[in-house]
Amino acid sequence: MNADTIVEYTAAILMVTGGLMSLVSAIGLIRLPDVYTRSHAATKSSTLAVLLTLLGGFLYFWALERFISVRLLLGILFVFLTAPVAGHVIIRAAHRSGVKLADISKKDELAEAKERLMEEQNLERLNREKKNDSGV
Amino acid sequence: MVNTLMLIALILFSFTIVIAVYRIIRGPSKPDRVIALDMIGVNLLASIAVVSCLLETKAFMEVILILGILSFIGTIAFSKYIERGVIVERRHNR
Numbered sequence: 001m002n003a004d005t006i007v008e009y010t011a012a013i014l015m016v017t018g019g020l021m022s023l024v025s026a027i028g029l030i031r032l033p034d035v036y037t038r039s040h041a042a043t044k045s046s047t048l049a050v051l052l053t054l055l056g057g058f059l060y061f062w063a064l065e066r067f068i069s070v071r072l073l074l075g076i077l078f079v080f081l082t083a084p085v086a087g088h089v090i091i092r093a094a095h096r097s098g099v100k101l102a103d104i105s106k107k108d109e110l111a112e113a114k115e116r117l118m119e120e121q122n123l124e125r126l127n128r129e130k131k132n133d134s135g136v
Numbered sequence: 137m138v139n140t141l142m143l144i145a146l147i148l149f150s151f152t153i154v155i156a157v158y159r160i161i162r163g164p165s166k167p168d169r170v171i172a173l174d175m176i177g178v179n180l181l182a183s184i185a186v187v188s189c190l191l192e193t194k195a196f197m198e199v200i201l202i203l204g205i206l207s208f209i210g211t212i213a214f215s216k217y218i219e220r221g222v223i224v225e226r227r228h229n230r
Contacts, residue, residue: 012138042172
């Protein structure tokens with residue numbers, strides 16, 4: 001058993017670990033109650049699964065024919081950059097379009113902060129109108 | 137043995153894709169479906185990496201990059217549509 005065989009086995013085990021991670025994220029995707037917690041499961045562990053699998057592929061090609069695949073490295077970098085951004089953007093869109101939280105969730109701090117901001121703006125506008133009225 | 141492990145990984149990824157398809161059909165809101173679609177894209181990318189190791193060919197590496205870019209752009213477009221109702225905004229007061 002030479003070194004290349006060990007690297008190949010390591011690559012295969014990395015791929016299986018990535019598959020298990022993606023299965024964990026899929027279980028989170030069907031079991032969790034609302035879209036916010038589901039995105040929590042879908043973005044993070046799924047990113048980890050893809051990173052492990054692409055790293056396994058990179059190691060496998062290196063052990064097989066001493067080939068350093070820049071495209072796989074670029075794929076790792078790209079997934080690592082874009083998956084959290086995509087999760088954040090889609091969840092911001094969900095909250096702005098008014099998707100309800102699950103019934104067991106206790107508090108929605110973003111909605112509270114938005115309400116407070118609206119009240120402050122309303123108060124400011126009222127004050128300004130009052131000042132204008134007294135000026136006239 | 138290495139091939140068997142890769143096949144196991146491939147089967148796990150396809151299970152994930154099936155579960156995500158269930159979430160797309162069932163999902164109560166639009167963002168649910170978009171998240172599941174994004175997850176299908178990412179898992180497809182990983183399974184293509186496994187397939188290209190299984191067949192010992194380097195021909196599928198470009199597919200990995202292109203699929204990553206396409207799934208990201210698709211998610212961004214869907215989320216802009218859900219948030220504002222349009223994808224490409226036009227300014228009227230120019």
